[in-house]
Amino acid sequence: MSATATPLAAYAGYKHFITSSPSAGVVHVEINRADKLNAFHEGMWRELGAVFNQLSRDSDVRAIVLSGAGDRAFTAGLDVKAAAEEGSILGGKANLDTARKAARFRRSIEDFQACISAIEKCEKPVICAMHGICLGLAIDIACCADVRLAARDARFAVKEVDIGMAADIGTLSRLPKIVGSASWVKDVCLTARDFNAAEALAQGFVSKVLDDKKAVLAEAFKLAAFISEKSPVAVQGTKELLNHARDHTVEDSLRYTGIWNSAALQTKDLQDALLSNLQRRKPTFEKL
Amino acid sequence: MSATATPLAAYAGYKHFITSSPSAGVVHVEINRADKLNAFHEGMWRELGAVFNQLSRDSDVRAIVLSGAGDRAFTAGLDVKAAAEEGSILGGKANLDTARKAARFRRSIEDFQACISAIEKCEKPVICAMHGICLGLAIDIACCADVRLAARDARFAVKEVDIGMAADIGTLSRLPKIVGSASWVKDVCLTARDFNAAEALAQGFVSKVLDDKKAVLAEAFKLAAFISEKSPVAVQGTKELLNHARDHTVEDSLRYTGIWNSAALQTKDLQDALLSNLQRRKPTFEKL
Amino acid sequence: MSATATPLAAYAGYKHFITSSPSAGVVHVEINRADKLNAFHEGMWRELGAVFNQLSRDSDVRAIVLSGAGDRAFTAGLDVKAAAEEGSILGGKANLDTARKAARFRRSIEDFQACISAIEKCEKPVICAMHGICLGLAIDIACCADVRLAARDARFAVKEVDIGMAADIGTLSRLPKIVGSASWVKDVCLTARDFNAAEALAQGFVSKVLDDKKAVLAEAFKLAAFISEKSPVAVQGTKELLNHARDHTVEDSLRYTGIWNSAALQTKDLQDALLSNLQRRKPTFEKL
């Protein structure tokens, strides 16, 4: 949040995330636990899901920027110590039957996944502005965003293997589908090694690298503002259709697209956009 | 079409596309509306579908090059003015019930998609040689081709968001599956911003950049000629199997491949190719 | 196999592959027909399947390196002469009914595919260290590995079109899913042209290029050793989940991941890894 930004009233109830609006229609969401490198405990990821579910249907919102508070980290990932205490990683103290323990793990993973997936399901574009430490859950989160930007100091790792587990909040499901090289994906996921912003850019994980956190936020705000001035019918349809395409055949995707646009093309935005183009003026579009 | 090329008799009936044969088995299809930057009206995309359906089963044809006539554009995309008049974008003047209007849009999109998909479904490899302005529909078309080459002056944009709509003729369905970086795809689709040939090459959208339109056509003809001398059983099978693989699991794709080759391996081409290899001479293969 | 490596007793029965263990938990498998450029005949690919099926469940094994013996080739692909004599390519001498011949081809392709797929299905990570000639089947094999590394002298080609057939042992099914640019995939598959290590790296087919065969093997051994020291529960789960993700929707993949980890998270490795992290010592993990 820039120093002068005003917190958003509608989102004032959240404890772990600061929301502000750098420009009309743009919301900036900050992970707010800088003293712990923005590491997540259960209360935080549950709240993250709630924030994005609310943003998804908030018609005042047209584009979202997600970043981490403080200088050091986007997020260091799951707060393993907290998770161990809560029992969500080590299974608590209960001396349960294996199958019953499995049911608890399954439910807990399911809830956790659903909260992070809320970013992907959010109807509005989400730009992830990453800097500093970006470990484990940082990658799960970033994979759900639409556009990923990084500061030059960003240091990434799919860290889960190093704590004795396969990543289960989305990285292994999404990362292979958002970059091109399967050999690289296997390399970073199997070794848990670090990779920097330049490597992330070369592999297509992020689409731009900026000098520092300030610059990456500025770029993210600019991009979000640019998108927020376009027709929300067009923008939100584009996000939905691209997400749908990832998981369907081209045939299915074309059919779905046709149905989607059979309503969307009846929007007044189309006329407004066409007319504005002809008149070389900037159109304005109603909320969606 | 090179100045000296002779139009192909079998394709003489088409009004909006010039076809010629730069070398044996190769057909060059040119979008022929240079004075309007090769922008498409309904008559054109319907004809485009017809041309590629005919090429698909024309046994004289082994490889196809698609380009735009004139110096300025591959195509500037849909001729929005014409589309508005035809009613295919703005829904015409009819004061229809919303559901009935939706049915018309759906059918119209379906027909439009089918015509462009004819390029992908064409049994022969299609090389798309792009130069100058390549907007909107240009990307939908290019995504259906097998190989994309660009002149250095090519300027691309997934332009639809700027006219208030999500692209619906194939770009959103295919683009994420033909390049590696999902972050880049979301960026260009959500912003409608331009990208040039160098960026297209870096992202894998095109696989080669040449100096100018002349050079990109020369390269495309060379590549098409090279492919057209190979066994058409091998070449057309390869196209089919790669397209099938995109939309199926590896398991399914392997099974389909086995069935496909259970007939294809009985071709004489295999023997001819093997023998020619041994004898270090160039084999010739029958039409398919 | 490095000069000092000792062949592994459990794998001594194989004729066409040399196995050794460069470090604890790592197995090096060498294609052993250097005098014929490691070209494969039926006995070899059947044995390759057997080797990897055995490695998959051998709890002494945690990571595998696959390479070709000799200086000249990873493998020149299928030994076409042998295949023609065996009848597996040209259909033998039998004057069979076309449908009956097709059944034989289908079964033969199915068996061949299954043997190569054994590398992909192997529960342990497989690193493919490629040098020199890497033609045809070389690509099918490499596509099944998890990480691909190349020596600078590696020369690759999806060669099948040049012998009059579409590749049917996996390249056309997997290659489009392990690199980013569909235009490049179509180019190399339709033309059968060579591409070198630099191009393979730029396209993401391999994730690292080393100076020569010696260096690529050293890097592969180092990487395998690094992986083999991590929790096998975490490592093998990561391979499985990434492979599953490739062929399923994100939704399906998340669900499968949750079920998988509902058992895997009950491992002691998690505690051991966490504790070791805190104590800044290297954990050791039991066999899996």
Next chain:
Amino acid sequence: MSATATPLAAYAGYKHFITSSPSAGVVHVEINRADKLNAFHEGMWRELGAVFNQLSRDSDVRAIVLSGAGDRAFTAGLDVKAAAEEGSILGGKANLDTARKAARFRRSIEDFQACISAIEKCEKPVICAMHGICLGLAIDIACCADVRLAARDARFAVKEVDIGMAADIGTLSRLPKIVGSASWVKDVCLTARDFNAAEALAQGFVSKVLDDKKAVLAEAFKLAAFISEKSPVAVQGTKELLNHARDHTVEDSLRYTGIWNSAALQTKDLQDALLSNLQRRKPTFEKL
């Protein structure tokens, strides 16, 4: 066609099918080759596809009844003698390479399938009224209809195995999905044995059996008339969504349904239907 029915002008150009309109919005399509038991040659199935493609978008049409002319047969299936002469079954006289012959068979099957699938893809409900001989292609055709009714004298068989081939125009793809017992499907498809109307009803292949051809046509006309008085937005949406559901997961189907109805629910038909219900009068709905 009942004796008094008037042929439809818009469909007068078809040679092999008689169309008439037994009541407003209902079209009766009769297979018109009674002297040959309504057996199909290529000209007929190509025309069948054309008829249903035209009906699909003809806004005067709301429900369709398909039956066979004459007393003896719905259809005896493919006219094998004609097919052999045309070369579509026995591959003609051409002494072609096996792979090239396969390509022709594949294209021919594809065209044939597309023509029969036109019945399924037709936007309006199709009621298949079957009597007498219903062999081979009769089943392929019936499987594409929405509702199947039979006269007591109907005699069915999936006859293809008896002419040395697996059915390839749709029966094997659709029959297992429209009846409940896989054991029964395998039985009738592997043996090519006859089954009668009672068995067809018991297995759910048809949903009603009537006394004779006259009665089955009367029932079909009544059902079609009943459907044609309902909102075409509701009816055609219902057909589309049920067809979509067959080939998709429940999750996908729900999502598609939501998109579809986001436009369809904006129809005036909904208000008209609700109001008519309250006022206990029969609503009328505009064409779609």
Next chain:
Amino acid sequence: MSATATPLAAYAGYKHFITSSPSAGVVHVEINRADKLNAFHEGMWRELGAVFNQLSRDSDVRAIVLSGAGDRAFTAGLDVKAAAEEGSILGGKANLDTARKAARFRRSIEDFQACISAIEKCEKPVICAMHGICLGLAIDIACCADVRLAARDARFAVKEVDIGMAADIGTLSRLPKIVGSASWVKDVCLTARDFNAAEALAQGFVSKVLDDKKAVLAEAFKLAAFISEKSPVAVQGTKELLNHARDHTVEDSLRYTGIWNSAALQTKDLQDALLSNLQRRKPTFEKL
């Protein structure tokens, strides 16, 4: 709720549903708006979702019976009058842009579907005991249950077509997958005609018909009690695996089953069940 049943404290907060426990581990949920034929308004379906989400993870619950209060109806479906007032069917009074109205409908349908799907996603088996009027939404709800039982007086209809719309809360997605005859499904969905308990049984929609509401409830309670005495690990796994199978290939389903049971087979229930079998005594199983 039988007269003597005690309402469940944990579910006392719900207004529209009465919950009680006819026997240990069994919960009876009653739709509680008998004076309006149990017709649903938005508050009710939102609460229904909440009830089943809570039941899903309530370890005191092992089997659930769902029925409608009063003598006349399971439910008459959506309360159309209320829906029209709320704007969820007729789109409210707002004079919105078509695309924006579509977005509201889409979100509203999505929420509605999610609440009804909660029955299907509930981890515990749900037995639907139906009597009297069962229209529209009644079918959507019943399709989500595991076992459907009916009283002889039950009268069913997929009623939506009669109010000018295609059913969109699940019937069209699920009904074709839970009965055998597609012809019957199309018939009842396209005509909106009534069908009675005998027809529902013959078509496999319900698996048993009882004399009256009292008898159907008694049977449902007996069945639920029977199931609730079995291992919940076995029972809930069986429900999950059957639901998964419906939407996946056999191959995928087998793989998922193996992973699921790799944890579930480690349960003590297995030993307890085996031992009890040997000792011919009734085992008791811990909560899950």
Next chain:
Amino acid sequence: MSATATPLAAYAGYKHFITSSPSAGVVHVEINRADKLNAFHEGMWRELGAVFNQLSRDSDVRAIVLSGAGDRAFTAGLDVKAAAEEGSILGGKANLDTARKAARFRRSIEDFQACISAIEKCEKPVICAMHGICLGLAIDIACCADVRLAARDARFAVKEVDIGMAADIGTLSRLPKIVGSASWVKDVCLTARDFNAAEALAQGFVSKVLDDKKAVLAEAFKLAAFISEKSPVAVQGTKELLNHARDHTVEDSLRYTGIWNSAALQTKDLQDALLSNLQRRKPTFEKL
């Protein structure tokens, strides 16, 4: 095996299954452990897989009948006592880490599933002739057969829930796809209750009920003999295409069918069958 049948030499090495040939091209496989109600231990299911893999490619075989030896049982299912001793159910005595135990269960289930699936994957039609006790694994096995016949005394149960586990060898994956009523499937799978031959017939699980074991075998032999006289190209293609259809969309299935028949239609069987039909004589077909 009828008293006079001669054991088949090629299958003499199997210990747990008796094979004989009741007529040319037909093989009868008997589960041979009558004294233990044909209950399966690991050696048996491994051998069952081997038998069917061999039958699949044995060109002397055209149809298969599977039954259980003795008067009392088709099979009582898994020999739970043996399984407990082998450790395949109770996980053995090893005091293993949960994740490592899970890996063993997973591999063991995978192997077990693969052996039973061999019946489904067998290229030749398999008729399952069931009598007496048919519990647990009996259903898994029967679900893999093509046609199921039962003696009147057959008593079926999906018994697994009663030993504290969800069935994992295929019943839950296949049963919902081979009968029509999901309510019935859930009922029998959740309760583990018995059902008799009449109920199995009514639900479509079996397609015929005969008086006793002798009659069911006679019927199975007759059916197998009838099928074995037809073109094996047609018969085996039909089995393959029906199995493929179950797990694919109609669109995919049609495409696969076209490819399959592009080779199969080149068979001489087609001409032979057509000619024999004309000449009203019985054709004979070569082995496949």
